[in-house]
Amino acid sequence: MRLTTKGRFAVTAMIDLALRSHSGPVALAAISQRQQISLSYLEQLFGKLRRHELVESTRGPGGGYSLGRKAEDITVADIIVAVDEALDATGCGGKENCMGEDSGKCMTHELWTNLNNKMIEYLDSISLQKLVDDQIAKGVSVEEAPVKRAISSTPVVKPIKVTAPNSVFALGNAFTK
DSSP, X not given: OOOOHHHHHHHHHHHHHHHHGGGSOBOHHXXXXXXXXXXXXXXXXXXXXXXXXXXXXXXXXXXXXXXXSOGGGOXXXXXXXXXXXOOOOSSSXXXXXXXXXXXXXOXXXXXXXXXXXXXXXXXXXXXXXXXXXXXXXXXXXXOOOOOOOSSOSSOOOXXXXXXXOSSHHHHHHHHHO
């Protein structure tokens, strides 16, 4: 099996999201910063996760991503499959032509096929909620990020500095001096 960074990053980002989603949508920029994953890479991954309805997006100020389902209803296998990660230990990619185009299966084909099945079975048995609970048990702190608002609740009052005449008469007087 070859699990690439795509699958690892997707699972890591989903754990981060699940840890913080109770306080509203989570910005990808924040996940990117915390997990040291490129923002553009996360955008690609979350596009795939959204198409598989594992996450939902919210636009606008205060927007971001939230889980599309409950964390206990999302498995690691769901996440990996959503980002197009191949879980295949066979040398032929499941085509059963390990020995060549016309030669058929190699002697170890069933071994690798059974390993594939066990990996998928294992990853399907691990929920996102379990991974979140494991992180909380390890003492991972989930800081409450302040909610950024586009409009301030307190008005900004700036003193007005008058540099121009306030009437036609004052304007005329300004030119006669």
